[in-house]
Amino acid sequence: MKKNGKRDIETVEDIKLIVDSFYQKVSQDKLIGPFFEKTNWSKHLATMYNFWDNAIFYSGTYNGNPMKSHTRLHEKNPLSKKHFSQWNKLFTQTVDELFEGEKAELAKRRATSISVVMQTKIVGNNISPLSS
Template identity: 50%
Template sequence: MNNKTDIANRDDIILLVNTFYDKIKKDDVIGHFFTDVAKVDWNKHLPIMYNFWENILFYTGNYSGNPMQAHKKVHNLSPMNQKDFNHWVKVFTKTVDELFEGKKAEEIKERATNIAQVMMFKTLSH
């Protein structure tokens, strides 16, 4: 029996983002970009990510920022490669699948993959 629901609101986004970054912080492949290189202030970063993904999925208009700039800054400090971006997508997709299922869950995975591909292309080609 499956009791997973679709992503329906900000609370679901918060659960997804928190669960995902809890994994990323300890991740052997890309965790160091967040903890050692960018030295992410999670109290600041997580609410930005809630807004980002909520805007992506529900068009809330509550996100303003330049994710490209942030990724380039990290890349300049410690170069990222295609494997890193692919790994991010894998962990994100797996986290969505563990928590949710439905139309919005599929949409957020697709959007995350597309965003990662654009980020990867722009970050690695400049």
Template identity: 40%
Template sequence: MPDIISEADIKLLVDRFYERVNADPLLAPVFNEAARVDWSHHLPQLYDFWSGILLGTARYRGRPFPKHIPLPISEAHFQQWLALFFATVDAHFAGPVADEAKLRARSIGQVFASRLGQLGRLSVL
């Protein structure tokens, strides 16, 4: 399998991941009912976010954490988010950037969970 090396790869990763999120009985209600995500607006922001992290671009402008504060999320939500993210990466990519994507996702999840007062450490796969 290829590694993540291009904007097309970032788009594939983000699109496939959020397809899984939208089909997930635990996560879909948070995104679609609680947060009421406008996917046509949100997905391009996510492309920029992950492109910046994995490809070094600098298009993303935002503060993602504050948007999560009012949401009804628990450690179980973070665990599921990570499991789906890891599964998506593993289904489409292999290599050092793919590994970095999983490392960064785990780190982001841990920071968000900690800042939101969730107990425990996130462990996935």
């Protein structure tokens, strides 16, 4: 354990804790929560467990296309820099509340990198991952 009692992300159960905790925040968030009102949570969470397991542990458990699904979402309900910023804020906050260490830092870096790519491709250039 680290000095503040937190440990690093080590297992798929840790991934599930992050994902479940994060989406609990998301579902209650006034800015990005509405995007998830019609979500099939059991399907979405299972997909996110696999996505983050692959992103952090290179497990090969995810083979979807997040850009395609977010582009479709944007076509129905336009995404903005504020949405991506809030997503990043909640994700980073969740990881920081639960874990610390090399894998925790990797998760936050991956989240930010993915978000920046999606913002650039979906919303446009001149994006800062932490700007509103």
